[in-house]
Every structure is written in structure tokens, then in C-alpha cells.
Amino acid sequence: MHKWLVYTAFGWLTLTGIAHFVIDVVSHHVRGVHPPGAQTTLLYYGLHSAYALGQVALGALGLMVAARALPLLGTTPPLALALLAGLGWLAISFLFSPYLPPRINAGVFCALVLAAWMARPGAMAG
Numbered sequence: 001m002h003k004w005l006v007y008t009a010f011g012w013l014t015l016t017g018i019a020h021f022v023i024d025v026v027s028h029h030v031r032g033v034h035p036p037g038a039q040t041t042l043l044y045y046g047l048h049s050a051y052a053l054g055q056v057a058l059g060a061l062g063l064m065v066a067a068r069a070l071p072l073l074g075t076t077p078p079l080a081l082a083l084l085a086g087l088g089w090l091a092i093s094f095l096f097s098p099y100l101p102p103r104i105n106a107g108v109f110c111a112l113v114l115a116a117w118m119a120r121p122g123a124m125a126g
Contacts, residue, residue, distance in 0.1 A: 001119045002074060002116055002119040002120045002121060003066075003070060005112060005115050005116035005119055006062070006066050006070065006073050006116045007063070007066055008112055009062070009082070009109060009112035009113050009115075009116055010058075010059045010060075010061075010062030010063045010066060010082075011059070011063060012059075012105075012108060012109055012112060013055050013056075013058060013059030013062065013086075013105075013109050014055070014056055014059030014060055014063060015059075016055065016105040016108075016109075017052045017053065017054070017055030017056035017059055018052070018056055020048070020051065020052040020055065020101075020102060020105070021048070021049065021052035021053060021056070024048045024052070024099075025045055025048050025049050025052065028044075028045075029045065047096060047097075051089065051092060051093075051097075051102070054089075055089065055105075058082070058085055062082065065078070073116070073120075074120040074121050074122075075120075076117075079113060079116060079117045079120070082113045083110060083113045083114065083117070086106055086109045086110040086113055087110060089102070089106040089109070090103065090106040090107060090110060093106055
């Protein structure tokens with residue numbers, strides 16, 4: 001179960017990061033939704049690009065580690081860092097984004113990482 005939760009968590013993060021980038025950055029730029037200017041470039045495209053591509057980078061890294069060294073993701077430090085990153089994205093989405101989907105995506109990732117943490121081998125032994 002742990003294996004599938006790890007793959008689901010990092011796959012979810014990668015998929016939603018790509019979707020966020022395509023929907024909120026590429027499509028808005030192509031359609032010209034926002035007027036050109038420094039504020040649009042920095043506060044809209046810059047923030048959304050960094051947010052989405054950060055999710056893609058961590059998700060792809062997590063999938064690569066899961067494929068090559070799954071037992072590493074059964075230990076506390078990498079799962080704690082993944083949860084911390086998810087909580088960071090959740091905080092950023094509450095502070096800077098009026099949209100609900102990024103909050104849901106980060107919340108689902110945090111829930112999946114917590115589930116993987118609880119389902120790791122030997123977690124409930126005692």
C-alpha cells in the first residue's frame with residue numbers, strides 16, 4: 001500500500017503542477033487575458049510559473065526516487081520534507097491565490113503524503 005500511495009502522491013503533484021502551468025500561465029498568455037506590464041509579469045505569470053514548476057520538479061524528483069530507491073521514501077526525513085513542501089504550497093495558495101483548485105491540489109498532496117507516511121513498512125509496529 002505504501003508503494004502505491006507514494007507513486008500516487010508524487011504523480012498527483014506532477015500532474016496537477018503541469019495542469020496548473022498550462023491552465024493558469026500558458027492559456028492566459030496565449031489568450032491575452034491580462035494586460036502586459038511589470039505587475040502582470042511578476043505577480044501573475046511569475047508567481048504561477050514558480051508555483052506550478054516547483055510542484056512539477058518535486059513531483060518528478062519524488063517519482064524518480066520512488067522508481068529507483070523506494071525504501072528511502074519509507075523513512076521519515078523525505079516524507080517530512082515532502083509534507084513541509086506541500087504545506088508551503090498550501091500556505092502560498094491561501095495567501096496569494098484567490099482560486100480554489102491550487103488549494104485543493106496541495107491539500108490532496110498533503111493528505112496522500114500523510115497516508116504514505118502512516119502506511120510505510122513498520123510504521124504501526126509496536
